[in-house]
Amino acid sequence: MSKIEIKQLTFGYDTQGTLLFDQANLNFDTQWKLGLIGRNGRGKTTLLKILQNQLAYSGQISHQLEFLYFPQPIKDKHQLTYYVLQEISDFDQWEIERELNLLHVDPEILWREFATLSGGEQTKVLLALLFIDDHYFPLIDEPTNHLDINGRKQVAEYLRKKRQGYIVVSHDRSFVDEVVDHVLSIEKSQLELYQGNFSIYEKQKKIKDEFEVAQNEKLKKEVSRLKKTAAEKAEWSRSKEQDKYGKASEKGSGAIYDTGFIGARAARTMKRAKTIEQRMETQVAEKASLLKDIEYIDPLTMNYQPCHHKRLLTVENLTLTYQEQALFKEISFEVSQGQRIALTGLNGSGKSSIIQFLLGQFTGEAEGEILGPKNLKISYVRQNYEDNQGTLLDFSEEHGLDHQEFLNNLHKLGMEREVFLNRIEQMSMGQRKKVELAKSLAQPAELYIWDEPLNYLDVFNQEQLEEMILSLKPTMVLVEHDQAFLEKIATKVIPLSKNNKQN
Structure with missing residues (x-):
């Protein structure tokens, strides 16, 4: 059992002007089957490239196992599939045949030209290559794009039975549900780790978002109340200060006023107003820390024009x-x-x-x-x-x-x-x-x-x-x-x- 540790990871593309990762920290076990999710453009494939040391970053990444990326680059698709795979990794024939059988693929496929294989067949033979050697930690990027429903079920069954851990990126929610035991979500402001499959992630994320929305509304009301109270107390204090000086000027007429008492009370009220303002600033700061990772999804429009034909x-x-x-x-x-x-x-x-x-x-x-x-x-x-x-x-x-x-x-x-x-x-x-x-x-x-x-x-x-x-x-x-x-x-x-x- 080994760990992959990410400390203070910071990275951004020069052309974007903003950071994809800012002082991000992550620690996970290499036996975990980790689903990597997030909006397009949030940095899923970028994170996989960083793990492979293909992009310059600041921070530290520690790992014992070497990373192996799917889909692997193919030099010559017009070779027999067996030789295409041999160029990527060294293996014995029985090993790749064992993995193909587990994926419900006839090993005879090895002796067909790689370019003649369907997209689903190419996906399966490249996946089989990932799991021949357990000295690697697989990074699986979008394995379902060329698989039909049956193919997705076969690959899900294959991955589910593996003892090895991996990171998998897929937008097929049912597939991710079946093949992961942890979810790493690239949020708008942080990397967030969840234990469980995609359905559990969705429930936990929804609870977290609903709490933050409710807390935000509560703080908005409190800030509004504090603003009103602070303004009232400040106004009272100012008016009493004016009264004090006005009354003091009347002393020459023989009237008796306790201007010291008025001044002390006004000062206490002003101090309370300042305290309220400080509380208000704290509440505003708390409110600003909320809602950062809530995804606001605007509804799409469609120029649908129903016809009169039934x-x-x-x-x-x-x-x-x-x-x-x-x-x-x-x-x-x-x-x-x-x-x-x-x-x-x-x-x-x-x-x-x-x-x-x-x-x-x-x-x-x-x-x-x-x-x-x-x-x-x-x-x-x-x-x-x-x-x-x-x-x-x-x-x-x-x-x-x-x-x-x-x-x-x-x-x-x-x-x-x-x-x-x-x-x-x-x-x-x-x-x-x-x-x-x-x-x-x-x-x-x-x-x-x-x-x-x-x-x-x-x-x-x-x-x-x-x-x-x-x-x-x-x-x-x-x-x-x-x-x-x-x-x-x-x-x-x-x-x-x-x-x-x-x-």
Whole structure:
């Protein structure tokens, strides 16, 4: 058993002008299965790079085990998978085969060209490599992006059974729930460690936030009361001081006044007013220390325009074939006003192909019929959006968007305003995903077709989408592997498989 200790960690990128970490301290056991969470741009991947000594920082990091990062860089994807893995780490063949079997992967995959493997297969073989040698501490960055629901369950089972500890970054809440026993949250002002899985973290975080909000309201009322009391006492003291000098001037007329008593009382009152002011300053300081780590999530807007048609699409007896291979058994389904239809199934089962068919973009052979109103306004979120480019203004003009609405949603999704000046092709993949999503939200549409909308989005973005969808109830067809998201927003699930049976 060993420890990883972080002392007085301070780091910030020169271009940002603010610190991501400021005198941060952390101490955790290498047997912990630690989930690293936080908003996009808060520093999750940066922290993993710092642990690997890839970025210059101030502070001290102590550890006995060497760190091993996932996904590992691949030099030549056109080699056999076995030799690709050998270039990353030295191992015996039986060791990698053992790990692949635990991941429900046929070891014969080692003798296929790495570039020909699906995204899910590549993910699994690289994960298998992480756990061959227990002299390393794995840093697992977004392992679920290319995994279908079944693949995520297999990887979760694999990680859950490991005795080794690790750090894992993932925005799939169900996945994180299953594979971690501690959560490290990168808050706005600090690193906060929680014991338990993601659900326990959410409950503890909610209790903490609610306490701080209640305490803040209590202190606001107390500060207001103290301000009023201090002002009244100060005013009384000033008026009595004026009375004292006024009465003293009347002594020559023979009147008798105890100006000493008045002065002493006014002084005591002024002293009490000063004490109240000091208490007030303390309360204000306490109030300022609250609410620093509460995430304020602004609601998204969607240019949904419900049409007068009760039924938007009818798909009858559909089969899709690609390169003479049937993707799934014949299916039929309807999309009615306000429904959110989720297509689920293993990678390669034809989910994205159905979306392409609905959009008239499928390049294989199709049998069946699709019925619906003409000129249906559809907004589409694509899996692949690397062709988005140019400035945000040019992009919104090209797609006929309300530019202000487009920018507002980008900012609500967590994109910093200084990023608005960057060209889209120069943005990170997460930022480019937000451009694709904000485009869809700004387009006037009667039907939204979204293909894996949650990739690269953090938990807070997912909650924004859930709240918006449940509030507006738009008509949607979507493909998504995040089970928690589908359970909340889908009104009907259509599973695809070789032995497909409709719900």
